[in-house]
Amino acid sequence: MPLPQWIIVGLRSLVILGALFALELMVRLEWINPLFLARPTSWVGAFRALMAEGELPKLAWITLSEIGLTFLVGGAAGLLLGTLLYRFRRVGEASSSLLGAMFASPIVLLYPIFLVIFGRNRMAIMAQAMVTGIIPIILQTRNSFLHVNETLIDVGRVLNLTRRQMFFHIMLPAAAPMIFTGIRLGLIYMLLSIIAIEYIVGVGGLGNLVSDAYFRLNTDELYVGVITVGLLSLIFYTFLTRAQRWVQRM
Amino acid sequence: MRGPMLEANYVSKTFGLDGALAARVQALSEVSLTVAQGEFVSLIGPSGCGKSTLLKIFGGLTPAEQGEVYVRGDRVTGPHPHIGMVFQEDSTFPWRTTLGNVEFGLEMRGMARRERRDRSKATIDLVGLTGFEHRYPAELSGGMRQRVAIARALILEPQALLMDEPFGALDEQTRIILGEQLLRIQGKLGQTILFVTHNINEAVQLSDRVVVMTARPGQIKATFNITLPKPRDSRIIASEAFGRLVAQIWTALREESLKGFVQATGAQVE
Amino acid sequence: MGAADVTSDVRAGGGVAGRPHRELRAGTIQVLIVLGLLLLWESVSRSGLFFERLFPSPVAVTLAAWRHLQQGIVLPHLATSAMEISLGLLIGGTLGTLMGMALGSRPLFGRVCEPIFMYCAPVPKIIIYPISLWFLGIGPASKVAQSTLASFFPILISTAAAIRQVKPVHIDVARLLGAKGFALYRKVYLPAMLGHVLVGLRLGMGVAIISSLMAETKLAEKGLGFLTIEYYNHFRITEMYSILLIIFTGAVLLNWIFYWAERRLLRYRGSDAGQNAFF
Numbered sequence: 001m002p003l004p005q006w007i008i009v010g011l012r013s014l015v016i017l018g019a020l021f022a023l024e025l026m027v028r029l030e031w032i033n034p035l036f037l038a039r040p041t042s043w044v045g046a047f048r049a050l051m052a053e054g055e056l057p058k059l060a061w062i063t064l065s066e067i068g069l070t071f072l073v074g075g076a077a078g079l080l081l082g083t084l085l086y087r088f089r090r091v092g093e094a095s096s097s098l099l100g101a102m103f104a105s106p107i108v109l110l111y112p113i114f115l116v117i118f119g120r121n122r123m124a125i126m127a128q129a130m131v132t133g134i135i136p137i138i139l140q141t142r143n144s145f146l147h148v149n150e151t152l153i154d155v156g157r158v159l160n161l162t163r164r165q166m167f168f169h170i171m172l173p174a175a176a177p178m179i180f181t182g183i184r185l186g187l188i189y190m191l192l193s194i195i196a197i198e199y200i201v202g203v204g205g206l207g208n209l210v211s212d213a214y215f216r217l218n219t220d221e222l223y224v225g226v227i228t229v230g231l232l233s234l235i236f237y238t239f240l241t242r243a244q245r246w247v248q249r250m
Numbered sequence: 251m252r253g254p255m256l257e258a259n260y261v262s263k264t265f266g267l268d269g270a271l272a273a274r275v276q277a278l279s280e281v282s283l284t285v286a287q288g289e290f291v292s293l294i295g296p297s298g299c300g301k302s303t304l305l306k307i308f309g310g311l312t313p314a315e316q317g318e319v320y321v322r323g324d325r326v327t328g329p330h331p332h333i334g335m336v337f338q339e340d341s342t343f344p345w346r347t348t349l350g351n352v353e354f355g356l357e358m359r360g361m362a363r364r365e366r367r368d369r370s371k372a373t374i375d376l377v378g379l380t381g382f383e384h385r386y387p388a389e390l391s392g393g394m395r396q397r398v399a400i401a402r403a404l405i406l407e408p409q410a411l412l413m414d415e416p417f418g419a420l421d422e423q424t425r426i427i428l429g430e431q432l433l434r435i436q437g438k439l440g441q442t443i444l445f446v447t448h449n450i451n452e453a454v455q456l457s458d459r460v461v462v463m464t465a466r467p468g469q470i471k472a473t474f475n476i477t478l479p480k481p482r483d484s485r486i487i488a489s490e491a492f493g494r495l496v497a498q499i500w501t502a503l504r505e506e507s508l509k510g511f512v513q514a515t516g517a518q519v520e
Numbered sequence: 521m522g523a524a525d526v527t528s529d530v531r532a533g534g535g536v537a538g539r540p541h542r543e544l545r546a547g548t549i550q551v552l553i554v555l556g557l558l559l560l561w562e563s564v565s566r567s568g569l570f571f572e573r574l575f576p577s578p579v580a581v582t583l584a585a586w587r588h589l590q591q592g593i594v595l596p597h598l599a600t601s602a603m604e605i606s607l608g609l610l611i612g613g614t615l616g617t618l619m620g621m622a623l624g625s626r627p628l629f630g631r632v633c634e635p636i637f638m639y640c641a642p643v644p645k646i647i648i649y650p651i652s653l654w655f656l657g658i659g660p661a662s663k664v665a666q667s668t669l670a671s672f673f674p675i676l677i678s679t680a681a682a683i684r685q686v687k688p689v690h691i692d693v694a695r696l697l698g699a700k701g702f703a704l705y706r707k708v709y710l711p712a713m714l715g716h717v718l719v720g721l722r723l724g725m726g727v728a729i730i731s732s733l734m735a736e737t738k739l740a741e742k743g744l745g746f747l748t749i750e751y752y753n754h755f756r757i758t759e760m761y762s763i764l765l766i767i768f769t770g771a772v773l774l775n776w777i778f779y780w781a782e783r784r785l786l787r788y789r790g791s792d793a794g795q796n797a798f799f
């Protein structure tokens with residue numbers, strides 16, 4: 001007999017708090033070098049300070065706007081390309097397995113190429129993230145159209161719909177839930193590569209904050225950066241999961 | 251001598267005992283049932299009345315909450331080596347071929363490969379799947395898969411077969427043909443069969459005895475001895491005696507089915 | 521576990537099977553696409569439209585890669601990276617499998633704790649690299665830590681899902697037919713879980729490669745990622761491209777081997793067609 005959800009959530013919070021408490025204790029007892037691991041309670045102070053300076057919101061905004069811009073361009077292009085690859089079957093078949101092979105390889109590692117082309121700036125980061133994130137969108141869009149229920153298509157045929165009508169009233173709505181899965185995946189990949197390259201190259205928002213804090217040996221600030229990235233991805237992920245549930249309900 | 255093969259004495263079972271009171275479901279209430287050696291008994295009753303539960307208790311897959319269960323006089327505490335079971339849903343292992351599925355039990359008993367092969371071939375032949383030994387379940391039809399499941403149970407030569415709506419998912423024709431095949435196999439090997447079905451025709455066609463259960467909590471409501479001559483084939487369906495039996499059983503079942511329907515849907519049925 | 525599922529689908533390249541002549545045509549088009557891109561690259565590079573050193577020709581890059589392989593320059597780096605990746609995958613895979621089994625087989629534990637892991641999974645792990653560096657230094661240990669962490673999550677999630685999708689009726693049948701203890705795990709649980717487990721392993725390997733090499737490009741003394749970024753820093757762009765070429769060829773090859781093994785091991789599933797064409 002399953003327990004009610006509120007008890008589960010309560011237990012889950014206890015597990016998380018317990019882990020934080022254990023960390024705090026281990027650092028206080030100096031089992032772990034406090035130089036390397038800031039106490040959870042000191043995260044709070046550093047977090048407040050960075051918030052008050054307006055530094056943290058600014059950096060988070062930079063990261064978020066990079067993701068947003070990448071998605072705007074990459075999402076639109078991905079949907080279009082995916083649709084075209086469905087429309088032109090031969091080319092679609094051929095290139096989707098190429099794209100699949102590409103997606104399976106570590107594309108993020110190509111970032112030095114983008115640095116060479118664009119220089120060490122946010123443009124390079126966004127271009128790189130777009131290349132990574134666009135692939136699942138393209139592939140999944142094509143795939144979703146391929147898997148539209150035959151019966152629905154026949155319904156459209158019987159109604160003598162034009163291609164346009166067929167696309168907007170049958171194919172698109174039928175494929176939407178699956179297409180969204182691709183979009184969600186693409187967005188997650190964009191977030192991952194933007195933060196990773198921000199950190200590695202030392203440019204842009206939150207990733208850069210962590211990179212800086214390491215070199216300045218500012219333990220508190222580094223942990224604030226890490227936690228903020230964690231929280232941001234958590235919110236992002238929750239939002240996407242909710243959105244997906246909503247799309248798939250229709 | 252025909253001593254009891256399967257025996258249940260005052261078996262009760264309630265699910266959800268570890269949870270909230272409201273979530274408890276009493277599936278079986280003091281069910282007593284005896285099946286003689288070589289007998290074919292059908293269980294019939296409204297959906298959710300505990301038929302599958304009773305079979306799983308006989309199979310030693312779930313313990314009874316109260317009462318005792320015996321197989322050939324042995325108290326059941328776990329799967330009994332003389333029991334074979336066929337499930338309602340598709341239970342073939344998709345990662346094994348027909349042959350691999352059928353020989354699974356022999357493999358578990360540590361029989362040598364060559365011997366396993368020979369015996370599997372014979373059993374596969376018995377259920378009419380020769381030529382499909384090396385196909386995977388994904389390449390077989392639903393009826394063929396169910397025959398694989400039956401062969402897989404038969405190969406260990408169980409003295410009793412527990413069959414939970416084995417033909418439930420099949421079309422009427424296949425169902426009738428498989429029923430005939432089952433009777434033929436039973437005629438050859440002489441197993442005891444406890445058979446769950448929702449289909450009154452099927453129950454009458456196959457059984458020596460039909461047991462009707464009440465709506466939940468399941469109890470035995472009535473027992474009908476089927477004295478139609480054996481061996482039977484499907485043509486018996488057309489006989490007058492057959493029709494009379496079906497009508498009698500339906501009368502007993504109708505009331506319970508309505509109750510079961512109300513239980514399940516909360517609907518008001520007149 | 522939507523994300524992992526889709527990823528596997530997408531990574532498998534959309535699984536274009538079909539009749540042989542179809543495949544041949546698709547193959548021809550593929551070759552044409554690749555050749556076209558290479559030709560474009562070569563001609564752009566020759567045209568002098570861009571600074572030649574920024575945009576080396578594919579021929580030059582391939583030659584450089586060949587030279588690197590032949591003169592054994594990359595080998596020590598390749599060895600270091602391979603060691604980091606396989607060690608990370610081993611540790612992360614073991615931990616992930618154990619934790620995934622626990623989450624999948626204990627309903628309460630799963631309900632309480634699995635969401636924690638689910639939400640940690642898409643967080644960019646590279647962000648804690650500085651912490652690994654502080655604790656483990658700039659040698660291979662910190663990269664092993666990164667790839668361990670990265671491969672832990674996909675393997676955990678797919679193992680938990682794998683256990684849950686084992687059909688109870690298969691366990692019942694096997695028990696009735698006399699399977700107990702180890703045989704039950706080897707003959708029923710393992711094959712029933714294999715599909716998900718292999719996908720998890722493939723995803724885990726992918727992220728282990730990425731995270732080790734990415735970490736190397738940030739701060740390291742050795743490894744393919746390190747070599748790439750060294751060339752970048754010294755502005756030896758052709759060499760940089762050649763190392764990337766080696767990395768990518770290796771990754772594609774590994775993935776292809778995995779994919780092929782998966783196909784062989786899961787042959788029993790048969791193929792599912794269901795592709796349509798309209799508009």
Ligand SMILES: Nc1ncnc2c1ncn2[C@@H]1O[C@H](COP(=O)(O)OP(=O)(O)OP(=O)(O)O)[C@@H](O)[C@H]1O
Pocket residue numbers: 265266275276277296297298299300301302303304466
């Ligand atoms: N594992 C379980 N946990 C909780 N309740 C269960 C479980 N198995 C069965 N039940 C409940 O016990 C009752 C009897 O179930 P059972 O499967 O035996 O019915 P049945 O007679 O086989 O029905 P059907 O004809 O539909 O197959 C049902 O109300 C069901 O909800």
Ligand SMILES: [Mg+2]
Pocket residue numbers: 301302303338414
């Ligand atoms: Mg049942």
